Structures are given as structure tokens and as C-alpha cells.
Amino acid sequence: MFLARFIQYIKYEKRYSAHTVSAYQSDLDQFMRFLNNPGGADPAPEPVITHPSQVSYHDIRNWMVELIDQKLTGRSVNRKMATLRKYFKFLLQEGIVETNPVSRVRSQKVAKTLPVVVEDTRLTKMLDSDDIFTNDFPGLRDKLVIELLFGTGIRLAELLGIKEQDISFEGGVVKVLGKRNKERIIPINNELKSLLPEYLGLKKNQNFDNNSFTLIVTNKGADAYPKLIYLIVQKYLSNISTQNKRSPHVLRHTFATTMLNNGADLNSIKELLGHANLSATQIYTHNSVERLKSIYKLAHPKA
Structure with a gap:
């Protein structure tokens, strides 16, 4: 319910592109799956997180660690954290949560790379x-x-x-x-x-x-x-x-x-x-x- 409201918000009020909306949706779906099945159990257990206010800084840190273990680049990890930061900022504005658990998360260091060009x-x-x-x-x-x-x-x-x-x-x-x-x-x-x-x-x-x-x-x-x-x-x-x-x-x-x-x-x-x-x-x-x-x-x- 809350996720759907957020997607509607960035799609129709913020007027993000379809590509950006799809990326946000994918990141948040991935995070929700992690929250409710952190060990990757098969079959997945019953959902343990039923309200955004239950999400803690440690939950987000644990997801970040898992993403790093999956060999995602620092840039990709930071993008997913930016998605969470935007989502919880929206929830905070709507009065759905009282704090933003992502605010304490530090971004990964990313090596500067030159833009790839052709001659x-x-x-x-x-x-x-x-x-x-x-x-x-x-x-x-x-x-x-x-x-x-x-x-x-x-x-x-x-x-x-x-x-x-x-x-x-x-x-x-x-x-x-x-x-x-x-x-x-x-x-x-x-x-x-x-x-x-x-x-x-x-x-x-x-x-x-x-x-x-x-x-x-x-x-x-x-x-x-x-x-x-x-x-x-x-x-x-x-x-x-x-x-x-x-x-x-x-x-x-x-x-x-x-x-x-x-x-x-x-x-x-x-x-x-x-x-x-x-x-x-x-x-x-x-x-x-x-x-x-x-x-x-x-x-x-x-x-």
C-alpha cells in the first residue's frame, strides 16, 4: 500500500520518467524481498515487516552488506540507497514514519571513471x-x-x-x-x-x-x-x-x-x-x- 502510494507520487506528482519509476520500483521490491526473507529461505517465510516504521538502520545496513557481497559496484549500491532515501523521505513527509532510517547510511566510495567515448x-x-x-x-x-x-x-x-x-x-x-x-x-x-x-x-x-x-x-x-x-x-x-x-x-x-x-x-x-x-x-x-x-x-x- 505505502509502496504503491510512493510510486504514484514519483510518477504523477514528481513526473519522473518511466525508466526512473521502473528502477525505483525494482529497487524497492528487491529491498522488501530481503526484509521478509533475509536468509533466502525456500520457501519464503511469512512476512515479518508489515509497516515501514519497523524498518531499522540495521536492516538497511544488512541489505547494503548483502549487495556488496553480491559484487555490486559502489555506484549501484549507492543508487539503491538513494532509492530508499527518497522513499523514506516521502514516508516522513506523509507522517507514515517518524524517522528516516537511511539518513545514517554512508555512501560507498566510488572511483571516478572517465566517460566512455568513441573516436x-x-x-x-x-x-x-x-x-x-x-x-x-x-x-x-x-x-x-x-x-x-x-x-x-x-x-x-x-x-x-x-x-x-x-x-x-x-x-x-x-x-x-x-x-x-x-x-x-x-x-x-x-x-x-x-x-x-x-x-x-x-x-x-x-x-x-x-x-x-x-x-x-x-x-x-x-x-x-x-x-x-x-x-x-x-x-x-x-x-x-x-x-x-x-x-x-x-x-x-x-x-x-x-x-x-x-x-x-x-x-x-x-x-x-x-x-x-x-x-x-x-x-x-x-x-x-x-x-x-x-x-x-x-x-x-x-x-
Whole structure:
């Protein structure tokens, strides 16, 4: 009952994305299973926790220990703790509990990692090639997906949410709906200006039954879904990258890093990415510093 109320709260009042709501639901379901079956007994015993006020700091600490024993990364553990922190903060506001047992839990130390990117010159060469993408609807759709992710730096959820009417050819921009339902306007490059009308014309000629106005659709005309975009990105990035991580977010990182390397200022990149604060954008400066170091080592005789 309380969990359902919380999910309704973040879904309709906080207006979190479907992906975020699903992640919160999964974390909380996992925590509840742990509380009522800490030893992993089979079959599970009758529930021992019937009200959130019964949950203690020690229960949360024990779950954290189990997550660490399961070899989860510090980042993943911290995300689950953040879910609990948000949940109990909601319960506190609603007067359902008197204290937040998560407030005493310390976050795990997380090693700073640089954003994973692909080489922009190789990516551009692939997109400009006539041999990579087929000329039919799936091929043109796949190319548009890569061009949009690399050309605008938008998130996966933002890509899936774009409607045909969100594109302004006259203004040369696309409107996207970001986190917390914040709209932003992003310029589109010349390649997208020519590719989008071609794609939309081919999409219309497919005569799909449902006639969806969502920009990116499946081969049958249904709205695209996250796994489809992942498969598209992985398929084409495998042509130019041997790294294990080949996700839509890698193209977002590549967009930001490329912009920074070519002289864009951080505040402009922040606005384009839809970051709430500059600290989230500053991580891309580390990639640029590493690039400068490598250039220095290759070019300077004393390096």
C-alpha cells in the first residue's frame, strides 16, 4: 500500500520518467524481498515487516552488506540507497514514519571513471559512408538514430519521446522533453536537416496500420522501445569500436567531448545536454585533459 502510494507520487506528482519509476520500483521490491526473507529461505517465510516504521538502520545496513557481497559496484549500491532515501523521505513527509532510517547510511566510495567515448572522426566517417546503412526504411531509421544521438547529445528516453511535430525545419531545431519534464530546444546539423525529410517521407510511404506520429518507430510502425535503440547502437558501433560499452549514452558522451574539444564552452554544453548544474558537465573536461596529455607525449621531445 505505502509502496504503491510512493510510486504514484514519483510518477504523477514528481513526473519522473518511466525508466526512473521502473528502477525505483525494482529497487524497492528487491529491498522488501530481503526484509521478509533475509536468509533466502525456500520457501519464503511469512512476512515479518508489515509497516515501514519497523524498518531499522540495521536492516538497511544488512541489505547494503548483502549487495556488496553480491559484487555490486559502489555506484549501484549507492543508487539503491538513494532509492530508499527518497522513499523514506516521502514516508516522513506523509507522517507514515517518524524517522528516516537511511539518513545514517554512508555512501560507498566510488572511483571516478572517465566517460566512455568513441573516436568522433571514425564515427563521422561511418555515418558518411555509402556502404554501412541500407537504403530501405530500417537502414534509414538506424542511420537517423545514430545521427540524432551523436548530433544532439540527447538521452535515450528523450529520443524515444520525440514526435514528428517536435522538429522545426524552418528553425533548424528539435524540441525534446528531458528529466523532470523540462523542455529544451536543440539545433540540428545540416546532415539531419536533409536526412529527416527523407526518413519522414519513407516512413509515410510504409503505410503502417497505426500511423504513429512518434519519430522513431519499429519496422512494423510501432513506437520504438529502449532495447531496439540499444541493438541499433551496438550493431553500428561494433564497426568502429572494440570497447565493451557500446550504448546510446556513449554517443551522448561522444557528443559532449567532441563539442568541448572543438572549442564549445561548458555552459553551452550544459544547456545542450540538459544538465541541472555545471558539475555534471565538468566531467567531460577530464577527457579533454587526457587528450591533451596524449598529444603532448607524442609531440614533445621531453615528454
